[in-house]
Amino acid sequence: MNAQGERWTAEQVLALAPDAASRKAGGKLATPGPWSGAGAHGGGVWGLCAGSGSKPYQTVVDLDGPAYRCSCPSRKFPCKHALGLLLLWAGGGGVPEVEGPPEWAGEWLAGRRERAAREASGAAAEAAAGGRKEPGGVADPQAARRRAERRAQRIAAGASELEQRLADLLRDGLAGADRSGYAVWEETAARMVDAQAPGLGARVRELGTIPSSGPGWPGRLLEECALLHLLNQGYARLDRLPETLAAATRSRVGLTTTTAELLASGAAVRDRWLVLGRRDDSDGRLTTRRIWLRGQETGRVALLLSFGAAGHSPDLALPVGVVLDADLTYYPAGRPLRAALGTRHPEPPPPGPAAPSAPSARPAPSAPSPSAPSVPSAPSPSVPPGSDIPTALAAYGDALREDPWLDAWPVVLSGVTPIPGGEDGWQVADTRTGAALPIDPRCAGRTDLWQLTAVSGGGPVTVFGECGHRGFAPLTTWDPAPVPLQSPSGAGSTPHGGMP
Numbered sequence: 001m002n003a004q005g006e007r008w009t010a011e012q013v014l015a016l017a018p019d020a021a022s023r024k025a026g027g028k029l030a031t032p033g034p035w036s037g038a039g040a041h042g043g044g045v046w047g048l049c050a051g052s053g054s055k056p057y058q059t060v061v062d063l064d065g066p067a068y069r070c071s072c073p074s075r076k077f078p079c080k081h082a083l084g085l086l087l088l089w090a091g092g093g094g095v096p097e098v099e100g101p102p103e104w105a106g107e108w109l110a111g112r113r114e115r116a117a118r119e120a121s122g123a124a125a126e127a128a129a130g131g132r133k134e135p136g137g138v139a140d141p142q143a144a145r146r147r148a149e150r151r152a153q154r155i156a157a158g159a160s161e162l163e164q165r166l167a168d169l170l171r172d173g174l175a176g177a178d179r180s181g182y183a184v185w186e187e188t189a190a191r192m193v194d195a196q197a198p199g200l201g202a203r204v205r206e207l208g209t210i211p212s213s214g215p216g217w218p219g220r221l222l223e224e225c226a227l228l229h230l231l232n233q234g235y236a237r238l239d240r241l242p243e244t245l246a247a248a249t250r251s252r253v254g255l256t257t258t259t260a261e262l263l264a265s266g267a268a269v270r271d272r273w274l275v276l277g278r279r280d281d282s283d284g285r286l287t288t289r290r291i292w293l294r295g296q297e298t299g300r301v302a303l304l305l306s307f308g309a310a311g312h313s314p315d316l317a318l319p320v321g322v323v324l325d326a327d328l329t330y331y332p333a334g335r336p337l338r339a340a341l342g343t344r345h346p347e348p349p350p351p352g353p354a355a356p357s358a359p360s361a362r363p364a365p366s367a368p369s370p371s372a373p374s375v376p377s378a379p380s381p382s383v384p385p386g387s388d389i390p391t392a393l394a395a396y397g398d399a400l401r402e403d404p405w406l407d408a409w410p411v412v413l414s415g416v417t418p419i420p421g422g423e424d425g426w427q428v429a430d431t432r433t434g435a436a437l438p439i440d441p442r443c444a445g446r447t448d449l450w451q452l453t454a455v456s457g458g459g460p461v462t463v464f465g466e467c468g469h470r471g472f473a474p475l476t477t478w479d480p481a482p483v484p485l486q487s488p489s490g491a492g493s494t495p496h497g498g499m500p
Contacts, residue, residue, distance in 0.1 A: 012319030013086040015278060015484055016066065018076050018308075022083060029084025032094040038085065039098040043346075045089045046105035049081045059085050060105040062112050064344055066317055069108050077313050116344075151196045155253060158195025159232040162188065162204070166225055166232075174218045178211035199254035203228055227405055248334025248403040257331060259340045266329035268342055271295030273302065273326055274384060275318045276412065276464045277475035278484065289314040292410050292464070292475075293328070294384065301410050302328050302339040316341070321482035334402035337410075382480040386414030386462050389428075389435040396467045408468030413437075415460040418453045418474075428463065428472055438471035448474075448485040455479045 017023040029035075029049065036056065038047030043063045048056035051072065059070045059081045068082040078086075089095035101109060165188055169177065185208025192201035207228070210221045234241060234249040241249060257266075273293040281288045291304040306316035318324070325345040330336035387395070392411040399409045416428040419436070426439035426449055443449065455461060455477050465474040465485075477483050 007092060008086070008090045008319055009321070009481055010087055010090050011481070011484065012321055013083065013090050015319050016078055016086070016313070016317045017083055018078070018313035022076055022078075022080055025080035026078075026083025026087060029080060030087035030091065032088065035085070035088060035094060037102065038088065038095045039101065040089055040095050041098055041100055044101055044105065044109045045085060045095060046101055047085050047088075047095065049084065057081050058104055060101070060108055061086060062109055064346075065112075065315075067112060067315075077315075078317075151255075154195045155197045155200075155235065155255075158192050158197045158200060159235050159253075161195075162192065162200060163229065163232050166229055169225065174221055177221060178217070182208045184208075197254050199252045200228075200231070201254075203231070203252075231405060244334045244402045247332045248405070251331065251333045252403075252405050262329050262331060262340050263342050266340075268327035268329050269295070269298060269300065269339075270325070270327045270345075271297050271300070272323050273328065275320050275322045275324075276301075276384065276410070278318070278320055279475060280314075285309075287314055289316060291316060291318050293318075294412070296323070301337065302330070303337045303410070304341055305338060320476055320484050335399040335406070335409075337399075383462050383478040384412055384464075386412035386464075388415065388433065389413065389430055389437050390433075392437070392467045392472075406468075408466035408470075408473065410464070411467045412462065412464045413472070414462045416463060417458065417460050418449065418456055418463075420449075420453060428474070431460070437467070440466075440468070440471040440473040442470065443473050446485075451483070452477055452485055455483055 014023050014026075017026060032038075034050045035047045036050070039045075044060065045063065046058075046060040049059055050056050057070055057072045059068075059072075059079075061068050061078070061082055066078075068078040070079050070081050072079055072081055074080065085095070100106065185204055189201040189204040189208070192198070192204055203224070207221065207224055210217050210224060213220065231249065231252055234245070235253050238246055238249060273295055276292045276294055278292070279290045281290075287308045289306045289308070291306075293302045293304065294300070295302075304316060304318075306314035308314035327342035327345075328339040329342055331338045331340070392413055395411055396406075396409040400406050413428060415432060416430050416437075418439075419427040419429050421427075421439075421444065424438070425441060425444065427436045428439065429436040439449065452461070452463065452474055462478050463474050464476040465472050474485050476485060
């Protein structure tokens with residue numbers, strides 16, 4: 001349930017599906033007919049679904065993940081049975097609230113929560129001990145320092161090799177880059193990965209796609225080569241950069257902190273986080289899921305990344321519009337955005353109707369407990385507050401100043417109207433001020449731009465998306481419930497936007 005004690009919408013459930021086939025199959029199971037023993041309690045939903053065998057499939061969902069378990073042989077997560085059960089629960093008619101789960105569902109739910117509690121307590125204990133463990137745990141600091149030095153040397157060698165590759169490209173001329181083929185770039189990218197600089201490798205792979213990107217590609221290729229040259233030179237002069245720019249350089253090269261280390265040593269930010277949008281990108285081998293959140297109290301935006309192998313949905317599946325009370329820890333960066341999800345705190349039960357009482361003198365309100373967390377408890381509005389177009393552009397500019405390689409910055413625009421494309425392409429415009437922002441040309445083939453237009457009805461709407469140098473890429477609008485604007489299967493119609 002969300003922060004107001006409401007069940008998810010069907011759109012939020014379908015956004016969890018790993019592909020279009022699963023959504024269709026799950027929809028067929030969203031009726032009471034095949035289900036028995038269905039129920040919901042304390043963040044868990046379960047039921048028995050009749051299948052082709054003699055025994056029904058045992059399906060259970062932990063809404064706090066969400067996470068899924070089903071006795072069916074499907075290798076998709078969530079499977080069609082979990083999707084059908086959640087759709088039935090979202091409809092409100094076929095899955096009643098009960099006192100507790102049956103034994104088979106309760107054991108799995110309890111096991112998940114015990115593991116989560118142990119991991120949280122272990123991370124807290126390690127953080128309290130300064131990140132050090134007894135022998136038999138993490139290797140000694142000197143060995144870790146030597147490994148870091150060897151990696152830095154390999155990255156420096158890789159960056160030097162890449163600089164030579166860029167110099168050769170410019171000496172031979174950009175006009176011939178479209179004839180060399182993608183294999184040359186792929187080989188260079190693989191060498192950057194071997195040099196333990198995956199960030200450089202990712203940017204090289206993007207270079208390889210530019211010659212086939214349509215008219216004007218030489219100019220775009222030159223721009224990206226310049227940014228890559230800037231990154232190489234920045235890494236070579238890392239000790240002379242301001243700390244924020246040095247942090248951005250390290251993260252763009254690929255020097256990242258592991259999630260376990262981050263959660264153990266980083267400063268957690270607790271808030272009630274609204275899920276603003278989600279995007280899945282797939283390269284045929286790996287699906288990358290991006291989930292954007294915004295804190296209702298801090299106003300900070302955060303990006304969660306999760307990954308899944310081909311044919312498997314990434315583990316993290318937070319529906320758009322959900323509000324979660326959780327701790328987030330930001331990865332080091334020039335302008336921190338990517339974060340790791342830490343402890344998730346249980347939601348308070350929704351307030352019930354006030355019981356009548358006899359008239360009496362009102363007692364003075366009690367002072368808040370000093371130990372109570374300062375986290376807002378008021379429910380959030382259906383539509384999040386947003387900014388105008390100049391403010392959104394200024395936010396991207398501020399972030400770009402601290403991270404020159406930033407492709408886009410997440411923003412919520414309010415009071416904008418989508419304008420279908422003509423000669424100048426699609427736009428979102430604010431008729432109050434006359435300001436307009438072009439839609440990212442890479443979104444031009446997306447049918448959900450027309451969905452956004454239909455939701456607006458020619459009037460102003462609130463839209464969440466990424467604002468960058470190419471324009472605005474919409475991801476979610478509100479009607480007033482959230483309406484995701486990208487296919488949940490992540491068909492690749494939305495621009496990738498480079499590294500976070």
